[in-house]
Amino acid sequence: MYDGILPSDQVKRLQRVSATASVTLHRKDGAVRLCRLYQAGAAKIRLPKSYAPDRADVTLINTAGGLTGGDVFDVSVTVAEEAAACVTTQACEKMYRSLDGDAVVTNSLAVGPGARLAWMPQETIFYDRASLYRKLNATVDPDGALFAMEPMVFGRTAMGESVERGSLKDAWTVKRGDVLVYADRTYLNDEFASVLSRPGIMRAARAFAAGVYVGPGQGRVRDAIRAVAEPDGVTAGVSIVRGAVSIRCVATDSQGLRRWIGAAYQAAWGEDLPRVWGC
Amino acid sequence: MAAPSSLSESRALLRLMTWMSPSFPVGAFTYSHGLEWAVEQGDVKDAETLRLWLLDVLQHGSGRSDAILLAEAWRRVTGQAGEIGEGVDLADLVDLALALNPSEERLLESESQGKAFVKAAKAGWPVLDGCGEDLVRDIARAPYPIAVGAVAGLSGIALEDALAAFLHGVVANLVSAGVRLVPLGQSDGIRVLAALEGELLSRADWAAKAGFEELGGFAPLIDIASMKHETQYTRLFRS
Numbered sequence: 001m002y003d004g005i006l007p008s009d010q011v012k013r014l015q016r017v018s019a020t021a022s023v024t025l026h027r028k029d030g031a032v033r034l035c036r037l038y039q040a041g042a043a044k045i046r047l048p049k050s051y052a053p054d055r056a057d058v059t060l061i062n063t064a065g066g067l068t069g070g071d072v073f074d075v076s077v078t079v080a081e082e083a084a085a086c087v088t089t090q091a092c093e094k095m096y097r098s099l100d101g102d103a104v105v106t107n108s109l110a111v112g113p114g115a116r117l118a119w120m121p122q123e124t125i126f127y128d129r130a131s132l133y134r135k136l137n138a139t140v141d142p143d144g145a146l147f148a149m150e151p152m153v154f155g156r157t158a159m160g161e162s163v164e165r166g167s168l169k170d171a172w173t174v175k176r177g178d179v180l181v182y183a184d185r186t187y188l189n190d191e192f193a194s195v196l197s198r199p200g201i202m203r204a205a206r207a208f209a210a211g212v213y214v215g216p217g218q219g220r221v222r223d224a225i226r227a228v229a230e231p232d233g234v235t236a237g238v239s240i241v242r243g244a245v246s247i248r249c250v251a252t253d254s255q256g257l258r259r260w261i262g263a264a265y266q267a268a269w270g271e272d273l274p275r276v277w278g279c
Numbered sequence: 280m281a282a283p284s285s286l287s288e289s290r291a292l293l294r295l296m297t298w299m300s301p302s303f304p305v306g307a308f309t310y311s312h313g314l315e316w317a318v319e320q321g322d323v324k325d326a327e328t329l330r331l332w333l334l335d336v337l338q339h340g341s342g343r344s345d346a347i348l349l350a351e352a353w354r355r356v357t358g359q360a361g362e363i364g365e366g367v368d369l370a371d372l373v374d375l376a377l378a379l380n381p382s383e384e385r386l387l388e389s390e391s392q393g394k395a396f397v398k399a400a401k402a403g404w405p406v407l408d409g410c411g412e413d414l415v416r417d418i419a420r421a422p423y424p425i426a427v428g429a430v431a432g433l434s435g436i437a438l439e440d441a442l443a444a445f446l447h448g449v450v451a452n453l454v455s456a457g458v459r460l461v462p463l464g465q466s467d468g469i470r471v472l473a474a475l476e477g478e479l480l481s482r483a484d485w486a487a488k489a490g491f492e493e494l495g496g497f498a499p500l501i502d503i504a505s506m507k508h509e510t511q512y513t514r515l516f517r518s
Contacts, residue, residue: 169495183378185344185495199322200335200501208499226510237506239382246381248503 014099017064017071019043025056026080032056035080043073046090048276055084057274060121062093067105069098069131076108079115079144086118088274092153093124098131102167105134111144116215118269120261122277123151123207123254131167138174138214145215146174147269149247149261153207153254154196163192174212174244182212182244202250205233207257211247213268221245224267231256236264285435295440298400298427299448301455305395305423307448310388311456311516312336313504318460319511322504326467329457330474332501333450337475337482340498341385342449345424346442346486347494348376352421352428353438356414367410369417369429376422381502384509384518389422396426406430442483450475456516 021043024036032055039045042064050057060075067073079085095103111117119136126132140146150170155161170186188195196202213221222245225238233252238245247264251257262273286294297303314332317323323332336342353359356367380386397418400406407415410433418429424445431441451472458468505518 168497171495180374180378183375184381185379186497187343187493187495188339188497195339195497198331198335198339199317199328200332200498200504201339203322203500210499235500235503237382237503239384239506239509241380241383241386242377246506248381248499248506250499250503 014070017042017062017067017073019062019064019072020074021045021060022076023058024078024080025058025083025085027082032083032085043075048274050086051275052086052271055086055116055271057276058085058087059090059274059276060087061090066094066096067103067132068096069101069103071103073103073105074108075106076110077117077119078110079112079117081112082114083112084116086120086271086274088276089121090276092122095124095126095130095132097127097129098167102131102133102169105132107134107136109136109138109146109148111138111140111146113141113143115141115144117144117146118265118271119146119148120265120273120277121150123153123209123257125156126152126154126163126166126168128155128161128163129165130163133169134171136170136172136174138172140174140176140214142177145213147211147213147215147265148174149209149211149265151207151209151254151257151261153257154192155206157206157253163196165190166192170210172210172212174214176214176243179243181214181242182246184210186210205250205252207251207254209247209249209257209261211264213245213247214243218243218245221268225264228260228263228267231259234260236260285437291436291440294404294434294436295431295444297403298396299444299451301452303396304399305392307392307452308455309516310392310452310518311460311508312341312385312388312453312518313501313508314453314456315460315514315516316504316508316511318457320504323457324461326463326471329454329461329463330471333453333471333475334478335498335501336453337446337450337478339496340501341389341496342446342482343496344379344494345389345449346446346482347489347491348372348422349424349428349442349445350438350486350489351491351494352425353432353441356429356432367414369414369421369425373417373421373425376425380422382505382509385502385505388518389424392423393421393426394419396423397421397430400430404434406433439483439487442486443479446479446482450479459515
């Protein structure tokens, strides 16, 4: 009943984000429509007008404006039979310095038969001493298609920021039907600045993206992404692994990374990114 | 399954020397782990840049995650993964390890060497005797680190020794690839290997104690090198 605390009360726990958002899209009367929507805490979902034909644009919003240790943020997206959606974020998610523990982010994606889901958040900005444990669990029907990409930038270069230390755990688990077709486990702890500068890691570049495509025509998708021009300071790779297309990109800054992602998305998926990417 | 009895130290040493020797028929010499692309790009151009590249493989690349996978496989077959009496099950670990490969050629490298390793080990020793049908099937399709971890565990070889030998085998093979690709003199190659000796031991020691939840790494440029290698114009190596 009373949210406030008396000055004499001992603060046991700092206020933290606990957010859940869940959305289901389906096809009804020939069009992609919202079927179910649930949102609690700092997680909000909006469906602005889509300028791409025949898809829903889903925009995720974190009204807390960023995440830090102790925060919990869960998003689940279901695209039912024959529906299509592109999910993105309203802004860059910001991972702030953590005092204690990880910010725990869980993204759960489900793609039905004949359905198409693009998971295309804008870049996460990882600040010095941030601590993120993120999970992406996707289940794609054997007749569905998923294109997912997670860009990340270590500090804002224009602000002269660098990430000296931190903790980053990012676990991807992608299934096609019941079969695990792609997994990725990013694990980087403590030292960041000295590690990111190394030749096999980032060679001092600041921006990075990992992605996956699951669906029909994987050879065509790989070739289309391979043919995307790499702007100055961008190097990217793409390959087919056990029923998924694996994608990596390293760029000196977020601008180059965003340009490459937009072009790769257009080449592989045949659509433009939602307008919020250009805002 | 009863815990395997341990081999005497010198017998374990001989066994590991055989398994990780370049003459053990796993075809290691045909894989460069993307190093061929790094050399073509000029990223690896001498002994020192080769050493730094290999340090990244060991500390943040597949050397890190493969060491954890090897240790987990070893613990499961020796009944030290907690669920003793529940029966040994490697199926989910094999699935995960296969799915973790970031590129077609890295998958080929890990999968082919794993299969060849088990086949060759079986030819020499009764390594899978007494194993259940499911375990034999999973070991037969296991990628390289899991194949080595499982077979070493079943043979009664200590985990730290298996880890050190495996990591040394991987690095020695890449040094040999580097000697041919850069090219480097034999002495330069040996110096790189000598310089990494301490690191190999400390990585083996670390991996034997690390928890399975620490699985993973972060070496995007090594991953990209193996992806770019697929379209490299002239290639000596399969990866």
